[in-house]
Amino acid sequence: MREEEARARAQRAVEIAMALGASDAEARIVLARRFSAAARGERVTKLDLSEGRSLSMRLFIDGRKAMLVGTHWNDDEIRSGVATALEQARYAAVDAFAGLPEARDLSGVDLGLYDRAIEARRDEERLDDVRAVERSIREADPRVDNSNGSQYSDACVTMALANSRGVLGSYRGTQIGIAASPVASDGAFKRTAHYGSAARFLAKMDAPAEIAREAVRRTVAFYGARKPKTQSMSILFDREVAAAVLDDIFSACSAANVAVGNSWLAGRTGERIGSDLVDIFDDGTIPGALGSSPFDAEGTPSQRTPVFESGILRSFLFDTYYARRLGAQSTGNAVAGGIGPNTFFLAPGKASLEELIASTQRGILVLETIGFATEHASGLYSRGARGIAIRNGELAEPLEEFTIAAPFPEMLAGIEAVANDLKFDGSITSPSFRVAEMQVSGSSSAP
Amino acid sequence: MIDEPISAESAQRILDRALRDGGLFADIFCERRSSVRMSLQESAIHEAALSQNLGAGVRVVVGESAGYAYTEEFSEERLLEAAARAAAIARLTAESSSRSARLEPIERSHDRLYDRNRTENAAPRLLAALLERTESAARSSDPKIVGVNAHIVDELQELWIARSDGSFRFDRRPMVTLGVQCIARNGKERGTGYCADGGRTSVAFFDSMTPEQIAGESARIALVNLDARPAPAGEFETLLGAGGGGVLLHEAVGHGLEGDFNRRGVSLYSGRIGERVASELVTIYDDGDIPEERGSTSFDDEGTPCGHTFLVERGILRGYLHDELNARLMGMRSTGNGRRQSFRHLPQPRMCNTYMPPGEAQLEEMIASIDNGIYAKSFAGGQVDIGKGDFVFMIAEGYRIERGRLGAAVKNATIVGNGPDAMTKVTEVGNDARFARRHYTCGKGGQSVPVGVGMPTLKISAMSLGGTEGA
Numbered sequence: 001m002r003e004e005e006a007r008a009r010a011q012r013a014v015e016i017a018m019a020l021g022a023s024d025a026e027a028r029i030v031l032a033r034r035f036s037a038a039a040r041g042e043r044v045t046k047l048d049l050s051e052g053r054s055l056s057m058r059l060f061i062d063g064r065k066a067m068l069v070g071t072h073w074n075d076d077e078i079r080s081g082v083a084t085a086l087e088q089a090r091y092a093a094v095d096a097f098a099g100l101p102e103a104r105d106l107s108g109v110d111l112g113l114y115d116r117a118i119e120a121r122r123d124e125e126r127l128d129d130v131r132a133v134e135r136s137i138r139e140a141d142p143r144v145d146n147s148n149g150s151q152y153s154d155a156c157v158t159m160a161l162a163n164s165r166g167v168l169g170s171y172r173g174t175q176i177g178i179a180a181s182p183v184a185s186d187g188a189f190k191r192t193a194h195y196g197s198a199a200r201f202l203a204k205m206d207a208p209a210e211i212a213r214e215a216v217r218r219t220v221a222f223y224g225a226r227k228p229k230t231q232s233m234s235i236l237f238d239r240e241v242a243a244a245v246l247d248d249i250f251s252a253c254s255a256a257n258v259a260v261g262n263s264w265l266a267g268r269t270g271e272r273i274g275s276d277l278v279d280i281f282d283d284g285t286i287p288g289a290l291g292s293s294p295f296d297a298e299g300t301p302s303q304r305t306p307v308f309e310s311g312i313l314r315s316f317l318f319d320t321y322y323a324r325r326l327g328a329q330s331t332g333n334a335v336a337g338g339i340g341p342n343t344f345f346l347a348p349g350k351a352s353l354e355e356l357i358a359s360t361q362r363g364i365l366v367l368e369t370i371g372f373a374t375e376h377a378s379g380l381y382s383r384g385a386r387g388i389a390i391r392n393g394e395l396a397e398p399l400e401e402f403t404i405a406a407p408f409p410e411m412l413a414g415i416e417a418v419a420n421d422l423k424f425d426g427s428i429t430s431p432s433f434r435v436a437e438m439q440v441s442g443s444s445s446a447p
Numbered sequence: 448m449i450d451e452p453i454s455a456e457s458a459q460r461i462l463d464r465a466l467r468d469g470g471l472f473a474d475i476f477c478e479r480r481s482s483v484r485m486s487l488q489e490s491a492i493h494e495a496a497l498s499q500n501l502g503a504g505v506r507v508v509v510g511e512s513a514g515y516a517y518t519e520e521f522s523e524e525r526l527l528e529a530a531a532r533a534a535a536i537a538r539l540t541a542e543s544s545s546r547s548a549r550l551e552p553i554e555r556s557h558d559r560l561y562d563r564n565r566t567e568n569a570a571p572r573l574l575a576a577l578l579e580r581t582e583s584a585a586r587s588s589d590p591k592i593v594g595v596n597a598h599i600v601d602e603l604q605e606l607w608i609a610r611s612d613g614s615f616r617f618d619r620r621p622m623v624t625l626g627v628q629c630i631a632r633n634g635k636e637r638g639t640g641y642c643a644d645g646g647r648t649s650v651a652f653f654d655s656m657t658p659e660q661i662a663g664e665s666a667r668i669a670l671v672n673l674d675a676r677p678a679p680a681g682e683f684e685t686l687l688g689a690g691g692g693g694v695l696l697h698e699a700v701g702h703g704l705e706g707d708f709n710r711r712g713v714s715l716y717s718g719r720i721g722e723r724v725a726s727e728l729v730t731i732y733d734d735g736d737i738p739e740e741r742g743s744t745s746f747d748d749e750g751t752p753c754g755h756t757f758l759v760e761r762g763i764l765r766g767y768l769h770d771e772l773n774a775r776l777m778g779m780r781s782t783g784n785g786r787r788q789s790f791r792h793l794p795q796p797r798m799c800n801t802y803m804p805p806g807e808a809q810l811e812e813m814i815a816s817i818d819n820g821i822y823a824k825s826f827a828g829g830q831v832d833i834g835k836g837d838f839v840f841m842i843a844e845g846y847r848i849e850r851g852r853l854g855a856a857v858k859n860a861t862i863v864g865n866g867p868d869a870m871t872k873v874t875e876v877g878n879d880a881r882f883a884r885r886h887y888t889c890g891k892g893g894q895s896v897p898v899g900v901g902m903p904t905l906k907i908s909a910m911s912l913g914g915t916e917g918a
């Protein structure tokens with residue numbers, strides 16, 4: 001069985017490293033079977049069936065740390081890689097905080113991450129799904145006259161972890177994703193949107209036609225869009241773009257950024273930063289969720305960590321190294337090469353998105369943002385955006401080619417309504433929410 | 448490790464298998480990549496990371512469709528299995544058949560662009576010494592510099608590409624990057640700066656572009672941003688800085704000219720070759736044949752030589768960027784822009800180094816000509832929507848221009864615009880064209896590849912600045 005093989009290889013890699021002089025060693029093996037396909041029009045345009053296996057190791061020698069990642073598999077390959085990595089470790093500084101976590105029992109947790117129905121899928125069923133998306137985008141709206149290709153992917157992944165302190169664990173997981181990219185001509189422009197759905201279980205996926213309809217809705221929503229005037233107003237973040245905002249908040253909460261001064265949240269634990277509605281968690285224990293796993297990349301069992309409670313910053317997110325460095329406990333957020341989310345999310349409210357729209361006097365429902373944070377020290381949020389104007393509680397004309405901006409602390413303090421549309425469909429996810437006021441920059445506001 | 452992972456005889460058997468069920472074309476992309484990365488935090492080298500990957504992917508092309516399979520377990524048996532899986536596409540759309548030609552003897556790349564004879568990663572002690580010099584230069588430049596994070600990467604990528612048309616090529620591509628982030632602090636105010644350089648060369652590059660220069664530039668930007676004011680919101684006459692401003696060409700024009708988008712008719716530039724798409728001051732080309740630039744390679748990831756491609760000439764759209772598949776479907780030739788992140792990915796048409804030649808304007812005069820505007824001197828990145836052409840850039844260093852003079856620095860704001868619209872609003876082109884420092888990476892369809900950008904200072908009559916202050 002592949003899981004046994006992965007565990008045995010991970011243990012063997014640790015043995016090899018110890019025999020070569022490492023004072024401690026850790027090995028992770030990932031085995032994956034990946035299927036991906038694309039269709040456009042009547043045709044399947046891409047079919048990719050690949051088997052991957054990779055090794056990543058952390059090696060400790062006399063208080064110094066080195067990493068090794070790659071396609072090493074047999075003993076000779078591992079030996080050669082480890083020897084070179086240990087040689088490089090001599091140039092790293094002795095770091096009192098570097099080292100493995102305490103050994104914990106990793107057996108017996110089943111979060112329901114593996115779907116046999118995905119493993120058992122026949123290629124023809126997978127291709128039927130992607131063809132169905134492609135067909136449905138054209139049926140959904142007559143203005144859709146082209147496609148950038150519809151995508152289907154699934155994967156069966158086995159992860160095994162072993163270290164020289166006796167840790168040994170493994171688990172299996174599945175994932176599936178379907179996405180559409182319809183194109184509709186709007187004069188000289190092509191309107192495009194990319195929308196998809198992802199899950200660990202086939203049965204939890206939205207139907208292909210539903211994904212197609214939502215993608216088309218987002219494509220044609222911007223027909224005849226114009227640039228708004230520069231002004232400040234309420235911004236309602238649709239759940240997709242709300243998740244992108246949470247992504248930036250995650251980066252500021254990552255202890256790796258906090259430790260080097262690259263976070264606007266550094267030194268502010270215990271302070272009230274957000275409004276009462278800001279409850280943010282990182283949770284690796286949600287059964288069946290895409291972001292769940294029984295333990296993190298270094299063998300710390302997953303947990304639920306309150307990050308913000310009623311707007312008060314409670315905790316950053318740690319792996320073992322940064323926890324030791326900053327005098328905290330690991331929150332189970334180690335990923336290969338750093339700190340990453342389990343499921344990082346804003347807790348949902350009670351009202352629907354429609355009710356949030358209805359209670360907005362003057363604002364914009366933002367459906368897309370472009371751009372990304374390039375540093376997290378300044379705490380400024382500024383993105384290109386597209387959305388639909390809201391006036392007196394009703395959706396009005398589409399808007400584009402503008403930016404929305406605010407300092408992050410003001411944005412979090414300004415969250416005045418949170419919708420009930422949270423879905424656990426990614427590692428970072430959010431319900432839709434409304435910020436009372438943000439600066440919108442578009443055309444000149446001068447008369 | 449094996450020295451030559453794949454022989455011509457073995458490659459021939461794999462290509463034969465790939466085309467046995469039909470298909471027009473097949474290739475094998477075999478890659479061995481080794482990189483060493485060291486990072487420094489809190490005045491100490493924090494980590495040394497070694498990455499070594501060996502694998503290969505087999506592709507079978509039929510019409511506009513491609514079957515692909517890669518393996519990380521390197522053996523002829525596994526590659527034959529991959530070939531059989533990739534051939535599934537031919538069984539699905541059985542419409543063409545072709546046989547693989549006899550492979551020619553392996554052809555090694557030329558070494559005009561970079562030294563392809565270096566066979567080993569840089570010694571770790573050299574990398575460590577460069578990092579230590581970087582950190583001490585940054586710290587000593589100003590007492591307000593309170594944090595320095597630096598990294599250095601040395602990489603060698605070897606690849607063997609065997610194609611069913613008989614060509615069999617080998618290339619070895621080097622890459623080095625030294626990057627440093629400085630954090631400046633004064634009371635509660637913070638400012639960050641980033642600077643990186645390198646290219647397809649070796650650590651000897653840092654003898655002429657010294658770690659002290661790179662660290663000094665990063666610290667200077669951090670101090671500028673420490674004193675920066677919140678940016679205003681609204682439309683402004685804008686100067687885009689020479690060098691790094693080339694991100695504009697990359698996002699606002701380059702992506703829209705990639706062959707896949709145009710063959711599918713989803714780009715706003717689709718079907719518009721020969722039409723005016725920009726001010727006549729605008730000329731843009733892509734060139735994968737410039738020594739040491741990040742986007743340069745002797746041949747692309749399909750084995751096609753890289754060249755010099757005119758995209759826009761005096762405002763007229765001249766051509767697209769092609770890989771083999773999209774070029775064939777459009778009845779054109781590949782421009783050598785078929786690139787992939789690694790053997791785990793199919794090639795896509797991608798930019799190499801995108802550049803605008805100089806005009807005649809002087810920077811000082813361009814600044815003096817603006818009454819109320821923005822000088823966006825350098826960018827930290829950008830993004831574009833292909834169909835509509837809307838783009839954003841994140842400003843890394845920018846200033847207000849007031850009554851013809853440079854004013855206060857603005858805090859990292861975003862500029863938003865529309866590519867074709869901005870290109871018609873280019874009113875002056877500086878005489879100061881140059882390539883940006885070599886550290887840009889471009890993402891598309893889940894794949895990252897190194898690229899170069901460059902341009903002279905451009906004056907654009909109106910762009911929206913996404914600040915937090917009412918205008």
